[in-house]
Amino acid sequence: MEKVFWDGPDFSLSQTLECGQCFCYRKKEDNLYTVISGQRKITLGQAGDSILFYGDADIPYWKEYFDVERDYQKIKQKLSGGDPVLAEAITFAPGIRILKQDFFEMLLSFILSQNNHIPRIRGLIQRLSAAYGTPLAEGGYSFPAPTQLFGVSEDTYRQLGCGFRGRYLADAVEKVLAGGFMPEDLEKLSTEDLRQRLMSICGVGQKVADCILLFSFGRYEVFPMDVWINRVYSHAYCDGKKLSPKELQAEAAKRFGTYAGFAQQYLFYYGREKKIGKG
DNA sequence: ATCCAGGATCTCC
DNA sequence: GGAGATCATGGA
Structure with a gap:
């Protein structure tokens, strides 16, 4: 009954949906995820590298939503080079993709x-x-x-x-x-x-x-700064010292360049799951 | 039970 | 232009 939605590497349904960027999904007992975006809805599952969908859905819309065409291998290699902390965050959740949401x-x-x-x-x-x-x-x-x-x-x-x-x-x-x-x-x-x-x-x-x-707008150079990113960043890169928002923004832009948004999401999920910088 | 959260605003100086 | 109090609510 299910059909292939996408077949390829660097795509974990659970990591992508549960890393904190998306709030409109529901996980069912059988490990299927139902996602709602605007008026649209899709039910997806994963087996290995294959993402499967069930029932009817606006497939072109959801392929853009899940950013399936982007080469995340290239992004991850670039971000991991010479950055052990980010490399570990990427290893922790290598299947995160940045969604394109409404x-x-x-x-x-x-x-x-x-x-x-x-x-x-x-x-x-x-x-x-x-x-x-x-x-x-x-x-x-x-x-x-x-x-x-x-x-x-x-x-x-x-x-x-x-x-x-x-x-x-x-x-x-x-x-x-x-x-x-x-x-x-x-x-x-x-x-x-x-x-x-x-x-x-x-x-x-x-x-x-x-x-x-x-x-929503795919501006991957931006680096949203919340409490978790503050903790992770100061812990990973500043020996625990807290930076002002302006300092942090400037540093992140310099360190991650046009891929800052991807780096942010890897670091955010890793830091929050591991409770880095928090008792 | 008390703390705190994917902050922003308002009010001071 | 930066520091500090305040804001509602409920999950952990």
């Missing part, structure tokens, strides 16, 4: 991520989807489209458990519906211009903007 979903998801735990972020997104998304065949809900959130108040988001982030969600939805954030327009902007545009939304600072740049 803009609006990334915007709201990473607004919700601030000062929040990953399991709780996923719960909030599930509640948001159940309340305002579209029911999908065989269970689950789509991520709400901007129009589906039209007029939803800050207070309603708070009642869903979003806390102080409710105000930010309402501002983001309002600005998107006003038309200033069409992905086809945004992708033409330079990385710095796009970052500044995103940060004009209340509740979007540099870290949230950088996650959107990396996980």
Whole structure:
């Protein structure tokens, strides 16, 4: 019944989905993953290097989503050279790929991520989807489209458990519906211009903007800096000494260059799983 | 039970 | 322009 979705190296379904870049997936008992992106849904499994899919799905969309065509071998070799720490992080999860996710979903998801735990972020997104998304065949809900959130108040988001982030969600939805954030327009902007545009939304600072740049717009040179990256970086490269955000950004850009985003995700997952720099 | 989370903002100076 | 308090909530 299953068909081959992709057959190739450097692709672990579990590592790619569970490394913290994606919140809209569900793992079933039989090791199958159901992923939702916008209105789309796919069920995938893995056997060796083969990624399999079950039922119907928009395969071209999902191939772009999973970045299947990119040569990660080249990226990993370049990043591993002369960097034992990063080499170990890559060995720990060699099958991570950077997903290309929906803009609006990334915007709201990473607004919700601030000062929040990953399991709780996923719960909030599930509640948001159940309340305002579209029911999908065989269970689950789509991520709400901007129009589906039209007029939803800050207070309603708070009642869903979003806390102080409710105000930010309402501002983001309002600005998107006003038309200033069409992905086809945004992708033409330079990385710095796009970052500044995103940060004009209340509740979007540099870290949230950088996650959107990396996980939705494929700006692989950005290096999102969160608490874990701070810990890992200072532990791995600075003998435990903490760097200021500006220092860290400059160092990471110098050290990882145009592959900073990939390096960040390997280091983030490794650091968080190993609890590096934390008691 | 207390701590803390893929931070951002506001308020000081 | 940098340091510090504040923000809601619930998983661990």
